[in-house]
Amino acid sequence: MGETIEIPERSGVAFRMAAGELLTVIDPRGEQVADLLAFNAHDVDEVISSGRTLDYAETIRLTTGHKLYSNRSNVLLEIVEDDVGVHDFLLTPCSYDTFKHFYPHLPPHRGCFGNLAAALEPYGVTPDRIPVAFNCFMNVPVDSGTGRLKVLPPVSKAGDRIVFRAAMEVVVGLTACSAPDSNGGTFKPIHYRVDSPA
Amino acid sequence: MGETIEIPERSGVAFRMAAGELLTVIDPRGEQVADLLAFNAHDVDEVISSGRTLDYAETIRLTTGHKLYSNRSNVLLEIVEDDVGVHDFLLTPCSYDTFKHFYPHLPPHRGCFGNLAAALEPYGVTPDRIPVAFNCFMNVPVDSGTGRLKVLPPVSKAGDRIVFRAAMEVVVGLTACSAPDSNGGTFKPIHYRVDSPA
Numbered sequence: 001m002g003e004t005i006e007i008p009e010r011s012g013v014a015f016r017m018a019a020g021e022l023l024t025v026i027d028p029r030g031e032q033v034a035d036l037l038a039f040n041a042h043d044v045d046e047v048i049s050s051g052r053t054l055d056y057a058e059t060i061r062l063t064t065g066h067k068l069y070s071n072r073s074n075v076l077l078e079i080v081e082d083d084v085g086v087h088d089f090l091l092t093p094c095s096y097d098t099f100k101h102f103y104p105h106l107p108p109h110r111g112c113f114g115n116l117a118a119a120l121e122p123y124g125v126t127p128d129r130i131p132v133a134f135n136c137f138m139n140v141p142v143d144s145g146t147g148r149l150k151v152l153p154p155v156s157k158a159g160d161r162i163v164f165r166a167a168m169e170v171v172v173g174l175t176a177c178s179a180p181d182s183n184g185g186t187f188k189p190i191h192y193r194v195d196s197p198a
Numbered sequence: 199m200g201e202t203i204e205i206p207e208r209s210g211v212a213f214r215m216a217a218g219e220l221l222t223v224i225d226p227r228g229e230q231v232a233d234l235l236a237f238n239a240h241d242v243d244e245v246i247s248s249g250r251t252l253d254y255a256e257t258i259r260l261t262t263g264h265k266l267y268s269n270r271s272n273v274l275l276e277i278v279e280d281d282v283g284v285h286d287f288l289l290t291p292c293s294y295d296t297f298k299h300f301y302p303h304l305p306p307h308r309g310c311f312g313n314l315a316a317a318l319e320p321y322g323v324t325p326d327r328i329p330v331a332f333n334c335f336m337n338v339p340v341d342s343g344t345g346r347l348k349v350l351p352p353v354s355k356a357g358d359r360i361v362f363r364a365a366m367e368v369v370v371g372l373t374a375c376s377a378p379d380s381n382g383g384t385f386k387p388i389h390y391r392v393d394s395p396a
Contacts, residue, residue: 050249051290051330054347056299060288061345071326073295090258090288092249097271101254128269131329132249144342147259149252 002193007034009187012115012175014123016041017166017194022080025136025174026191030158031184033177034192035093035112035133037120038068038076041169044125046070048077050089050132060142062089067167068134076170081163084156088138090149093130094179103180112175123171133173136162138182153184165197200391205232207385210313210373212321214239215364215392220278223334223372224389228356229382231375232390233291233310233331235318236266236274239367242323244268246275248287248330258340260287265365266332274368279361282354286336288347291328292377301378310373321369331371334360336380351382363395 004026007013012035017023025034040046049071057066063085068077094102094111110118117127137154176190177183202224205211210233215221223232238244247269255264261283266275292300292309308316315325335352374388375381 045324045326047326049290049330051288052296055289055292055296058347059345060340060347071290071328073293073299090249091253092247092269094253095271098250098253101271126243128243128245130269132247142258142340142342142345144340147257147340149256149258 002195004191004193007174007176007190007192009176009189010109010178012112012119012173014119014171014173015194017170017172019166019168020197021166022195022197023164023166023172024161024193024195026159026161027137027156028158028191029188030156030160031154032156032188032190033138033154033182034136034190035116035175035177036136037116037130037133037173039123039125039171040070040076041171044123044129044171046072046074047129047131048134054089060089061085062087075167077164077166079162080165081161083160084137084162086139086155087162088135088140089132090140091132091135093133109178111178115175115178116173120171120173151181200393202389202391205372205374205388205390207374207387208307208376210310210317210371212317212369212371213392215368215370217364217366218395219364220393220395221362221364221370222359222391222393224357224359225335225354226356226389227386228354228358229352230354230386230388231336231352231380232334232388233314233373233375234334235314235328235331235371237321237323237369238268238274239369242321242327242369244270244272245327245329246332252287258287259283260285273365275362276365277360278363279359281358282335282360284337284353286333286338287330288338289330289333291331307376309376313373313376314371318369318371349379
């Protein structure tokens with residue numbers, strides 16, 4: 001079994017996964033979001049696509065059995081286990097600019113956008129190539145009638161996890177989210193583990 | 199007043215707009231979708247972002263007064279008039295691959311993805327750079343409880359329009375959508391016009 005690694009609060013990492021490997025993302029204390037990106041490891045112009053994924057899935061509520069597609073309609077990751085069932089795939093990672101907009105009273109932070117950009121830079125990913133992330137545990141309900149969306153505290157409890165199987169060799173970016181509203185007002189670490197196929 | 203131009207059914211165009219100019223997109227017969235993309239004309243790596251726009255707007259139902267943001271948090275277009283109020287900003291333009299998936303019984307079509315890629319190629323936009331489009335008149339309700347989304351016929355009637363003001367010099371891609379379900383089962387043209395500020 002792979003080593004469990006901690007992503008400290010308000011930070012991010014990037015790493016490679018071989019096809020077939022399993023990524024387990026764990027919310028160790030509960031109510032903490034982890035923004036996830038995935039790229040084709042051999043050509044980072046191929047990247048996770050919310051619009052293609054939601055189109056194929058015909059739902060915004062992605063969970064076990066759903067596949068995360070690239071901008072070229074290939075599967076990058078498949079969700080194979082999910083303790084929570086409430087994740088977001090509508091919103092881009094928070095950035096310095098979105099922090100200034102939503103939290104004008106707080107010191108601005110580079111957010112998951114900045115953390116992902118820094119972690120992915122060694123893999124050749126530039127900031128302009130950071131799309132909508134799959135935001136593990138992020139709770140963004142949409143009102144059917146008005147279309148209004150809200151960012152509520154995650155429903156994840158301590159130890160809850162979501163597991164992804166890589167469908168090809170991928171580069172993954174993963175964070176412990178930095179935005180107060182997304183995490184019930186506190187910042188906590190995220191744990192993850194990469195395992196070989198059984 | 200600018201000349202009204204017809205985009206024939208299942209095709210697309212691209213053109214420049216100066217800052218302050220107004221783009222009117224018209225559904226001449228009713229129930230016809232037009233996929234719209236916008237790029238910074240001086241640097242096409244800056245592109246319309248659904249995730250940034252929905253985050254700032256706090257709704258998926260965009261209409262008059264809403265701004266369409268780029269991946270760099272700058273405003274590209276602002277909606278200044280809207281006869282319809284039901285548009286989609288969740289789904290990517292249909293492609294050859296999505297056609298094969300959703301319409302296996304029909305001859306595949308390159309879709310708005312292929313039409314936008316061809317129209318935008320002279321401006322230096324490559325297919326991998328085509329993100330979620332703002333899909334004018336596209337009717338994609340989301341169920342609050344289950345998250346399920348549906349692609350229903352547009353609610354637009356013949357002559358309905360939506361008007362955008364360019365906040366900077368932009369390159370716009372615009373189509374008459376090619377997918378049966380999005381357009382109530384028939385393919386119709388789209389009209390548009392670019393006007394100077396009053």
